[in-house]
Amino acid sequence: DAGVIQSPRHEVTEMGQEVTLRCKPISGHDYLFWYRQTMMRGLELLIYFNNNVPIDDSGMPEDRFSAKMPNASFSTLKIQPSEPRDSAVYFCASSSDRVLNNEQFFGPGTRLTVL
Amino acid sequence: AQSVTQLGSHVSVSEGALVLLRCNYSSSVPPYLFWYVQYPNQGLQLLLKYTSAATLVKGINGFEAEFKKSETSFHLTKPSAHMSDAAEYFCAVTVADTGRRALTFGSGTRLQVQP
Numbered sequence: 001d002a003g004v005i006q007s008p009r010h011e012v013t014e015m016g017q018e019v020t021l022r023c024k025p026i027s028g029h030d031y032l033f034w035y036r037q038t039m040m041r042g043l044e045l046l047i048y049f050n051n052n053v054p055i056d057d058s059g060m061p062e063d064r065f066s067a068k069m070p071n072a073s074f075s076t077l078k079i080q081p082s083e084p085r086d087s088a089v090y091f092c093a094s095s096s097d098r099v100l101n102n103e104q105f106f107g108p109g110t111r112l113t114v115l
Numbered sequence: 116a117q118s119v120t121q122l123g124s125h126v127s128v129s130e131g132a133l134v135l136l137r138c139n140y141s142s143s144v145p146p147y148l149f150w151y152v153q154y155p156n157q158g159l160q161l162l163l164k165y166t167s168a169a170t171l172v173k174g175i176n177g178f179e180a181e182f183k184k185s186e187t188s189f190h191l192t193k194p195s196a197h198m199s200d201a202a203e204y205f206c207a208v209t210v211a212d213t214g215r216r217a218l219t220f221g222s223g224t225r226l227q228v229q230p
Contacts, residue, residue: 031216043205043220056217091158095216102147102209102216106159 004107006092012113018080021110024073025094033093033104034067034077043091049075050097061086082114117142117208121221129229134193136224138180138206141187148189149207149218150180159205165189176200201228 005024013019025032033048047057052069060067064083069075079086089111093104122137140146148165163174170182176199180191189206203225207218 033217035218042222045217045219048217050216056215093159093218102211102218103149103161103164104218105161106151108158 004092004094004105006090006107006110008110009108010111010113012115013082014115015083016081017114018078019082019086019112019114021077021090021092021112023075023077023092023107025075025092026096026105027073029094029096029105030072031095031097031104032069032075033095034075035091035093036088037091037109038088046077046090079112082112084114087112087114117146117210117215117219119206119208119219119221121206121224123224124222125225125227127227127229128196130198131195134178134191134196134200134226136191136204136206136226138189138191138221139187140189140206140208142208142210144210144212146208146210148180148182149209150174150178150189150191151205151207153203153205153223155202162191162204196226196228198228198230201226 007022030051034046037043045059047067049069067077089109091109092107095104118141120139150162151159152162162178163172165172165182173179178193203223205223206221209218
């Protein structure tokens with residue numbers, strides 16, 4: 001398996017622009033997670049899905065952030081409009097309900113810089 | 116809700132010395148515990164996991180951790196540090212509840228290995 005795939009790996013944009021981050025989970029996994037990593041706040045959960053349905057979006061910072069999972073093999077995290085404080089590394093992870101210990105497999109991350 | 120506390124944001128050891136990274140957790144239900152490692156500009160890689168099968172858990176690269184319920188701890192150790200162990204280490208906790216499957220991470224410990 002190729003593992004969790006994220007694109008783009010790096011994104012540089014200007015304040016006010018729309019940014020879309022993409023994730024392909026491991027085939028057969030039914031959980032998908034979006035995390036954000038910053039120096040100030042560390043690793044924090046933004047949202048997660050189970051069988052394409054959002055379960056917990058309490059970590060989504062504000063209405064500028066939205067996430068979708070239209071099918072089992074694809075998810076997007078959109079920021080519109082972007083702000084400099086959104087600069088961070090965004091990780092996608094997936095896991096399987098058939099694995100009791102909830103082990104999550106992480107993608108390589110997308111490093112977002114908002115100027 | 117579950118939480119994790121990592122004592123010491125930076126740890127420095129000499130090559131060949133014992134590595135001890137501390138993690139204490141809080142959870143109202145039996146937890147699953149993980150240690151992840153992050154090398155510079157890379158994603159998170161699983162080192163080891165506690166799933167209640169055994170309290171002493173062995174992971175990759177010679178690392179191990181012991182689950183101590185009485186102390187609510189899950190400290191990470193390695194008998195002899197290697198230069199390649201220099202990285203940031205994250206302790207994380209989750210539980211089996213579908214509604215709380217996301218990982219809660221500690222703030223991380225940066226390990227420095229001196230020659």
